[in-house]
Amino acid sequence: MRFKEVTLSPDTLIFGRAKYPLRYGHNLEVGKGQVIPEIKYFPRVDKDVKEEYGKITESILKRAVDLDIRSLQLETELTYLEMRTKDLPGDITQLQRHIIDRYAQEYGLNIGFRVTVADIRDLGRPKHDEDSYMKIMETFESVASNGADVLSIESEGGKELFNYAIIRQDILGVVASIGQLAALDMKKLWKDIVKIANNKHVIAGGDSACAFANTAMRLAGGKRDNVIAHSLAALVRVMSASRSLVAYEEGAVGPGKDCAYENVFIKAITGYPMSTEGKSAAVAHSSLVGNIIAATCDLWSNEQTENINLFGGCGPEVFLEILYYDTKIMNTALEMGKEKELKSLFVKSDKYVDPQAYVLAPEVAYEICKAIVGEEDFFSRTLTSAYETTSMLLNDDRLALAKNEIRFLEATRTRLEGLNKNPSKVQELLTSYEPKVTKLRIRDYFDV
Amino acid sequence: MRFKEVTLSPDTLIFGRAKYPLRYGHNLEVGKGQVIPEIKYFPRVDKDVKEEYGKITESILKRAVDLDIRSLQLETELTYLEMRTKDLPGDITQLQRHIIDRYAQEYGLNIGFRVTVADIRDLGRPKHDEDSYMKIMETFESVASNGADVLSIESEGGKELFNYAIIRQDILGVVASIGQLAALDMKKLWKDIVKIANNKHVIAGGDSACAFANTAMRLAGGKRDNVIAHSLAALVRVMSASRSLVAYEEGAVGPGKDCAYENVFIKAITGYPMSTEGKSAAVAHSSLVGNIIAATCDLWSNEQTENINLFGGCGPEVFLEILYYDTKIMNTALEMGKEKELKSLFVKSDKYVDPQAYVLAPEVAYEICKAIVGEEDFFSRTLTSAYETTSMLLNDDRLALAKNEIRFLEATRTRLEGLNKNPSKVQELLTSYEPKVTKLRIRDYFDV
Amino acid sequence: MDKTDILNYIRDSIVNLDFEKSKEFTKIALENKVDPQEIILKSIAEGMEIVGKKFEASEYFLSELIVAGEIGKEITQILQPYLKGAEVKKIGKVVIGTVSGDLHDIGKNIVSMMLEASEFEVVDLGADVPVESFLEAVKREKPQVVAMSALLTVTMVEMKNVIEALKKTGLRDRVKVIIGGAAVTEEFAKSIGADGYGANAVQGVRICKGWIT
Amino acid sequence: MDKTDILNYIRDSIVNLDFEKSKEFTKIALENKVDPQEIILKSIAEGMEIVGKKFEASEYFLSELIVAGEIGKEITQILQPYLKGAEVKKIGKVVIGTVSGDLHDIGKNIVSMMLEASEFEVVDLGADVPVESFLEAVKREKPQVVAMSALLTVTMVEMKNVIEALKKTGLRDRVKVIIGGAAVTEEFAKSIGADGYGANAVQGVRICKGWIT
Numbered sequence A, B: 001m002r003f004k005e006v007t008l009s010p011d012t013l014i015f016g017r018a019k020y021p022l023r024y025g026h027n028l029e030v031g032k033g034q035v036i037p038e039i040k041y042f043p044r045v046d047k048d049v050k051e052e053y054g055k056i057t058e059s060i061l062k063r064a065v066d067l068d069i070r071s072l073q074l075e076t077e078l079t080y081l082e083m084r085t086k087d088l089p090g091d092i093t094q095l096q097r098h099i100i101d102r103y104a105q106e107y108g109l110n111i112g113f114r115v116t117v118a119d120i121r122d123l124g125r126p127k128h129d130e131d132s133y134m135k136i137m138e139t140f141e142s143v144a145s146n147g148a149d150v151l152s153i154e155s156e157g158g159k160e161l162f163n164y165a166i167i168r169q170d171i172l173g174v175v176a177s178i179g180q181l182a183a184l185d186m187k188k189l190w191k192d193i194v195k196i197a198n199n200k201h202v203i204a205g206g207d208s209a210c211a212f213a214n215t216a217m218r219l220a221g222g223k224r225d226n227v228i229a230h231s232l233a234a235l236v237r238v239m240s241a242s243r244s245l246v247a248y249e250e251g252a253v254g255p256g257k258d259c260a261y262e263n264v265f266i267k268a269i270t271g272y273p274m275s276t277e278g279k280s281a282a283v284a285h286s287s288l289v290g291n292i293i294a295a296t297c298d299l300w301s302n303e304q305t306e307n308i309n310l311f312g313g314c315g316p317e318v319f320l321e322i323l324y325y326d327t328k329i330m331n332t333a334l335e336m337g338k339e340k341e342l343k344s345l346f347v348k349s350d351k352y353v354d355p356q357a358y359v360l361a362p363e364v365a366y367e368i369c370k371a372i373v374g375e376e377d378f379f380s381r382t383l384t385s386a387y388e389t390t391s392m393l394l395n396d397d398r399l400a401l402a403k404n405e406i407r408f409l410e411a412t413r414t415r416l417e418g419l420n421k422n423p424s425k426v427q428e429l430l431t432s433y434e435p436k437v438t439k440l441r442i443r444d445y446f447d448v
Numbered sequence C, D: 001m002d003k004t005d006i007l008n009y010i011r012d013s014i015v016n017l018d019f020e021k022s023k024e025f026t027k028i029a030l031e032n033k034v035d036p037q038e039i040i041l042k043s044i045a046e047g048m049e050i051v052g053k054k055f056e057a058s059e060y061f062l063s064e065l066i067v068a069g070e071i072g073k074e075i076t077q078i079l080q081p082y083l084k085g086a087e088v089k090k091i092g093k094v095v096i097g098t099v100s101g102d103l104h105d106i107g108k109n110i111v112s113m114m115l116e117a118s119e120f121e122v123v124d125l126g127a128d129v130p131v132e133s134f135l136e137a138v139k140r141e142k143p144q145v146v147a148m149s150a151l152l153t154v155t156m157v158e159m160k161n162v163i164e165a166l167k168k169t170g171l172r173d174r175v176k177v178i179i180g181g182a183a184v185t186e187e188f189a190k191s192i193g194a195d196g197y198g199a200n201a202v203q204g205v206r207i208c209k210g211w212i213t
């Protein structure tokens, strides 16, 4: 299936409402008129892992009862190290599942449970590291069997080239890595994940371009940081939309993963509900888009908080409380029919602060989405949407871009213009990186 | 000076705007059309205290620069132990002042700096522990000389009786402790603090009934906790308004301290700008009023965060970021003329969750304020406002109070009704507690 | 009024948290030669049990459980002279205090009163209690349990100091140590070698009871 | 074209981050018998200095500083055969890697490239590097500095393991150890006995330079 239209308009693209809501877990309804907190956590290092997950889950659900939170989602994001330990992902999932079931029954809470599997493949060989690939699929099977409601991953195909290109601001390398390599890898990966999800009757939730767009966001840093252009980070976000869309074209139905800020675009195109992190993600990293991203979310997340003692409770329960109050304002607005006003506050408070915020404004995102669905293949979608974005950024004076940003954008526009969409040219471009990027093997991506 | 009218109406009582704005520090304007983040922090235990305050201040201001935060306030809340160390409060203040000045000059930030002195008097002898009283006043002088812009305290006069009464739900003891003892103590204390503030040309910021109302709030706990009635916690909050008002009658001008949720009433009556903590205070304690309290704040605080490493930075800078995004939404609403709509969302999202939230709704608070200013003396204000509140709580069905809450409120109303406002009767009531409460010496409060 | 009526009136005045009535009926009971032991076993014990059940059913607040306990204590004091030498037996002794540097005593007070309501003898050292005072009290009072509370992170370390001092003076093995308070966690309790951790007052009292019986 | 023009063209092509032009003009320079040492001292050094200043003035991004460094490196490689035996001197040697369990290498790569642009010889062990590989590299390469990076909290402990292993094998005193990465703090660096902590790439390189000169 290929998305050829933008499902939601700038107006209907709003928090709490998706065209195709979901229902799973303990009667959790997502995208059906309310925003739900999705709390994320990770264990302390020096503790027993399973015991930590048990404590985290208990404290979160206890806090939900204390605050009378009726609906929430938990997300466990498995680490590389947890994936390496035999049976651990399934054991963690089962342990949490039991606690969740107990609270759902005792207090009538509506709870969803997402488990995100780590992409443990060696960066350089996304196709040929067969053992790791099998391990990933086995883990999906295991967590689906042991009680996960939603499956996700932050896959990293194409990252070897991206890492090379991003720190050089090499826009052609960036386009090639995201627009071709990442998309090809996603296609194979998500075909397999969706198969597992369907077999196990769980939800295929979607992927995040975290390894690309959030890497760029962190490199861009604060307003005065000068590592890479903030416009470049904005372009990477836009390009990530075409890449992450592939999961949904292969059968994922949302809710997309929280750290995928490109979910704004994905929601507009697919009409599926999406999770996003926002201002509370400050606990994991600073960002310049903490409010604007709330304008379109269906689940609202904290990125990830360590299970440390914060006086007011352990990290995860504290952040659940903060998230919950945020969602209450959104849900009150939805009930009162004031959601557009609130959405407008979220958008306007950030829009002109940074190019990264600008592209997430629903009206801007909508135009970008049109550019995406107007093209047929992965690469053209990526290229065209990035190109259109450079123009939009350069043409809106309210952005008040710094000189070096304008210089970057003008040079980038010229370079993107010169990039031929012809498949053989793309292949040529990719091949030109092989000698420069140590672990890059282009053929791996095509020989599937 | 005695406040005899309510300065702000339910309509003009709103975040970001006070009748009498303040300007201090590095051109910080408070209550003049925008809400400003007030970040609070405390050092880690096992570290050098001064070094910690230095690091905290640096990281906060660095984050302000990264996010382009133009206006902010820092608050240092001195601890009992810091107060005990000679010269330490002044040294900490000076150290932070230097860093603040450097950032203000280098980046043009508007910064205010509040220092809160700890009430180190032994609970039982608020008047006769002269050494501690002198130490408090010396510390005020010292921090004012060393660079504090705003002086505050959370004074505890009357707490010996309050502690006895609150855990027994003894409403008469509660009224007597807050309405008579605390108010009398405040009068003396704030006369002296205002004198120091005027001499040193700094701002007398106000007091918080933390030791009373927040103790009650913590005892009340979550929705299903059953230690004391949530209605009692609401009544204690209301009674605290009459008590905290005394600081302003003695010459304080705000901004009132963040943990004083009674600042809603104080702002309505005085028209001075106020600070309040809200949902982010979850880092220090859970609450059922995380949104509604935002409806009327001028500074927006996180309560207090330890300087621990939270991956996204140390605690204080992380919470500054979260606060900042909250204030951006409020300030965007103020700019767009949508502040009443946003205020209404804050209020409606919490109002009927709990009696503690209910009394903070501007329209409810306004009625309570009228009851306060309608009476002449401390005790009558406290008694009448509490009595009126019991009626309001019992008469609004949307609150859906639990049976035990209704039972408590009805019994309390009867008891308050029976309480004579006659001064000799009040004295008699107070005296009746002396044999029961170990450290209580009523005469201490009157022999000033 | 027959004996059963009087016993029920006393019981009900406890359930209704009515100090005055409970004293009044106790006097009437004594005038009517009701056996004080019976008042303790029927009126007080049954009254407390009803209140306890009402608390568990969320009909009563914990504060009301505390008040009922105080009423029971007061009645027992009135009965004392009539108990013919037989002291009301306590089930155990607890030395309790908020540690040095910490003035917060409300949580400690709740635990203290609930322990009393559960028939413990409680030696309450108050707030801001230095290490030496804990040591002296242990030597003097010979309690089964030492209970410490801290609200602040900065004062938590004092709990460790008390435990260390108990060890040094050879007193550690004679007592169980339980800690609690906002800043304290179960892990912290373990890490400093406390025997128990009370997440709240009810739990704290339950642990102490478990140690005695 | 006279010599000065050619030297300036090479310098400017570095400043303009133009790989192609820089190579082209370098060849022209060699054809015109321009002294390779002069190209290094005038064109490359001056070009890099201009780029550095533009970065400090926020006109250039750090990424552009990196690219300029790579161009300089490439020109130097073209000049190598003409330098009459005299190797281009490096100021020091750094062994660098992201520790075991951590696949994040982007921060490490930036530091690595900036070290090279600052005339360090860099031995980059990549990401997910086990303790033994660090040890072997130190024995084999004899670097002045070992630089380690970790993004995740869970992998930070590996840095400590490397330092311990260096101690055990008697290699610790031969090298300076610097660490960095999102999860790392200055305090952590001190606590595990590292010699330095780089809060960002620029600072990390500055510290390494300080150790050498």
Ligand SMILES: [Zn+2]
Pocket (backbone or CB within 6 Å): A154, A208, A210, A211, A214, A259
């Ligand atoms: Zn991610």
Ligand SMILES: [Zn+2]
Pocket (backbone or CB within 6 Å): A214, A259, A277, A281, A284, A285, A303
């Ligand atoms: Zn994130």
Ligand SMILES: [Zn+2]
Pocket (backbone or CB within 6 Å): B154, B208, B210, B214, B259, B260
């Ligand atoms: Zn307070």
